[in-house]
Amino acid sequence: MSEHDIIDRVRKHLLVGGRWRASADGSVFGVSDPGTGATLCEVADGQADDAKAAVEAAVEAQDEWAATPPRQRGEILRRAWQLMTDRTDELATLMTLEMGKSLTESRAEVAYAADYFRWFSEEAVRIDGNYKRTPDGSARMIVTRQPVGPCLLITPWNFPLAMGTRKIGPAIAAGCTMIVKPAQLTPLSMLALADLLAEAGVPDGVVNVVPSTSASRVVNPVLADPRIRKMSFTGSTEVGRMLVEQCAPNLQRMSMELGGNAAFLVFSDADLDAAVEGAVTAKMRNNGESCVAANRFLVQSSVAEEFTRKLTDRMAELRMGHGTQPDVVVGPLVNEGQRATVSELVEDAVSRGARATTGGEPGGGDGYFYRPTVLADVPDDARILREEVFGPVAPVTTFADEDEALAGANDTEYGLVGYVFTRDLDRAIRVGEGLATGMVGINTGLVSNASAPFGGVKASGFGREGGDEGLAEYLETKYLSLALRS
Numbered sequence: 001m002s003e004h005d006i007i008d009r010v011r012k013h014l015l016v017g018g019r020w021r022a023s024a025d026g027s028v029f030g031v032s033d034p035g036t037g038a039t040l041c042e043v044a045d046g047q048a049d050d051a052k053a054a055v056e057a058a059v060e061a062q063d064e065w066a067a068t069p070p071r072q073r074g075e076i077l078r079r080a081w082q083l084m085t086d087r088t089d090e091l092a093t094l095m096t097l098e099m100g101k102s103l104t105e106s107r108a109e110v111a112y113a114a115d116y117f118r119w120f121s122e123e124a125v126r127i128d129g130n131y132k133r134t135p136d137g138s139a140r141m142i143v144t145r146q147p148v149g150p151c152l153l154i155t156p157w158n159f160p161l162a163m164g165t166r167k168i169g170p171a172i173a174a175g176c177t178m179i180v181k182p183a184q185l186t187p188l189s190m191l192a193l194a195d196l197l198a199e200a201g202v203p204d205g206v207v208n209v210v211p212s213t214s215a216s217r218v219v220n221p222v223l224a225d226p227r228i229r230k231m232s233f234t235g236s237t238e239v240g241r242m243l244v245e246q247c248a249p250n251l252q253r254m255s256m257e258l259g260g261n262a263a264f265l266v267f268s269d270a271d272l273d274a275a276v277e278g279a280v281t282a283k284m285r286n287n288g289e290s291c292v293a294a295n296r297f298l299v300q301s302s303v304a305e306e307f308t309r310k311l312t313d314r315m316a317e318l319r320m321g322h323g324t325q326p327d328v329v330v331g332p333l334v335n336e337g338q339r340a341t342v343s344e345l346v347e348d349a350v351s352r353g354a355r356a357t358t359g360g361e362p363g364g365g366d367g368y369f370y371r372p373t374v375l376a377d378v379p380d381d382a383r384i385l386r387e388e389v390f391g392p393v394a395p396v397t398t399f400a401d402e403d404e405a406l407a408g409a410n411d412t413e414y415g416l417v418g419y420v421f422t423r424d425l426d427r428a429i430r431v432g433e434g435l436a437t438g439m440v441g442i443n444t445g446l447v448s449n450a451s452a453p454f455g456g457v458k459a460s461g462f463g464r465e466g467g468d469e470g471l472a473e474y475l476e477t478k479y480l481s482l483a484l485r486s
Helices: 003-009 048-066 070-086 088-099 103-126 162-174 188-200 215-223 237-247 272-288 301-316 336-351 402-409 425-434 467-472
Strands: 014-016 019-021 028-032 039-044 130-133 139-147 151-154 178-181 207-209 230-234 253-257 262-266 294-300 355-358 373-376 393-399 417-421 439-442 475-483
Touching (some): 014 048, 039 188, 048 139, 048 178, 048 215, 088 103, 103 162, 103 272, 103 467, 151 215, 162 230, 178 215, 215 237, 230 237, 272 294, 294 301, 336 355, 393 402
Parallel strands (some): 151 178, 151 230, 178 207, 262 294, 262 417
Antiparallel strands (some): 014 207, 028 039, 130 139, 139 475, 355 373
16 A cells, blocks of 8 residues: 555544534644654544534443443454554554654554554453452442443544553543543644544444644643543653642542653663673664653763773664665654754754764755764753653763763652663662652663553552553442341
């Protein structure tokens, strides 16, 4: 199937109550290819009235959906996993066109995204409770778990499929209906996914999708409705703080995966070749546009020069180009604003004394490219050590010992993930436990897994997605007391 046919096949309207429809005022917005800057197509631009209609559809469908047998909900997810797997190339091409990542990266995301549906298809039938006696024997206690109710799911642009399935999968498994607000920059993947879910058997009104150029125009009326009982958000810490305030009046449950500033620690006893490969994985996945991307490389002084040289060689050999081209590893950043931010952070570091051992500048030609970059001798006051770079830039600093490494790694308001490379098992456990993060990768640059509880602490958010914990986020615990007659 050609790229044109793939774009043409996507429904470009709102999905509300099982109907694909234009926005309330008929307005649309353009979706661009970051590899060329060209407009791919136009999509319906959701309005406040559309958001309210989506709430009504989700509320109307909630009771019947909650009463649907868990096995039936699980089988729908299983069919959705199979459909995604069968259409990997089509979905990957669509994602590359609207987001920019290479086809290799996009295919990997399709597999990762689909795996959430497979995982939660199996978990749907394992929602448990318990039965026990009161201590005095006068009653019996039955604890059950029920769906929390209609949800608002807000997804980001950097993983337009996986961040959707990571929220939609447990919501479907638990028996919740939902309104999905995809990112303005990458709505096509979510629209294609919604169409696929309907094909898999999701009833009308269970999944409603409202793309919009204004997040507040959709989010505000949805969260203002007390019938919406949960909100899940992946995005910046700044926006997350505002959403917490919006959820407060109706005491809606929240789960949030926010910003990161991941430290990548390399100790002198590490396998440096493995550490470099792990660094490339942790840094360059998704062009560096990931909350779990390694943002700061802290290397023990005795091996810092060798590690930096090896990392420079690996980063310099990564091929950059449009994501649909063969053998491309590094695609464009998502838009000009993101590229400008990366450039600004690199320029600030260099002005303070850092050295670019490779890259350090935007790429040429059309599209929003930035060359893979390694910065050595990065001073402590460089902004790039405090701010999330969200691009293909690896700033390297040094430490003397374990205590200094931990202090440096934890010197941030964020706490999503950390990475540790060492051959010393005792050190791995000490440092892993000492990092103030929700996740730690030990001798690996990849921590994401559908069966694992993904999430952070401090300004990186709260709640977990994936694993048993991810399903629990969509369930309320109810206790029934049965008094016994004497």
